[in-house]
Amino acid sequence: MSETVIRMVAESYGAERVFESIRESAFYTLRFVKYRTWRSSDESEVGLLAHRDTGFITILHQHEVEGLQIKTKDGQWIDAKPSPSSFIVLAGYTLMAWSNDRVQACEHQVSTTENEKIRYSIGLFTYTKGEIHVPEEMVDEKHPLGYKPIDSFGFHAFLLSKEGHKSAFPIKAYCGINN
Numbered sequence: 001m002s003e004t005v006i007r008m009v010a011e012s013y014g015a016e017r018v019f020e021s022i023r024e025s026a027f028y029t030l031r032f033v034k035y036r037t038w039r040s041s042d043e044s045e046v047g048l049l050a051h052r053d054t055g056f057i058t059i060l061h062q063h064e065v066e067g068l069q070i071k072t073k074d075g076q077w078i079d080a081k082p083s084p085s086s087f088i089v090l091a092g093y094t095l096m097a098w099s100n101d102r103v104q105a106c107e108h109q110v111s112t113t114e115n116e117k118i119r120y121s122i123g124l125f126t127y128t129k130g131e132i133h134v135p136e137e138m139v140d141e142k143h144p145l146g147y148k149p150i151d152s153f154g155f156h157a158f159l160l161s162k163e164g165h166k167s168a169f170p171i172k173a174y175c176g177i178n179n
């Protein structure tokens with residue numbers, strides 16, 4: 001499924017010729033998360049603070065208990081309702097850079113609203129190894145090249161640094177051009 005989505009993104013920008021190289025550099029982690037219930041009714045929130053994922057794409061499935069919220073382009077938080085048959089695909093920072101900002105890394109958070117039910121989610125995180133380059137299909141007059149080659153391991157090390165921590169858009173601080 002991850003490969004299918006990445007192929008669709010590449011094709012939609014006329015860059016299907018580079019799909020194979022992304023496929024070859026991809027690796028995955030699978031994370032199963034259990035969110036506890038509230039300890040008391042006045043505990044304000046249990047969840048995960050607003051963030052953007054750092055890899056290429058994330059495929060999420062939440063089981064029965066809602067909580068995932070996605071920030072829209074105009075800054076509104078919307079609920080992603082759980083469905084037994086659906087997955088949510090989120091773009092991460094590496095895809096944002098690879099697509100030369102055509103695809104924005106999606107800000108999201110988890111905020112549980114039901115205090116009695118344990119929430120489970122499962123996420124397949126797709127990362128890339130080695131350097132990947134912005135394909136020339138993503139670059140034109142309106143979209144000048146915005147990133148140097150993207151070394152995902154280097155980027156993850158940068159995220160742990162002081163500079164990485166304080167940066168609002170760490171991928172731009174790490175390998176952006178003209179920032």
Ligand SMILES: O=C(O)CCC(=O)C(=O)O
Nearest residue numbers: 033053060062068110121
């Ligand atoms: O539990 C979820 O639905 C989201 C988890 C998440 O955003 C993450 O692990 O990066």
Ligand SMILES: [Fe+2]
Nearest residue numbers: 051052053108
């Ligand atoms: Fe996330």
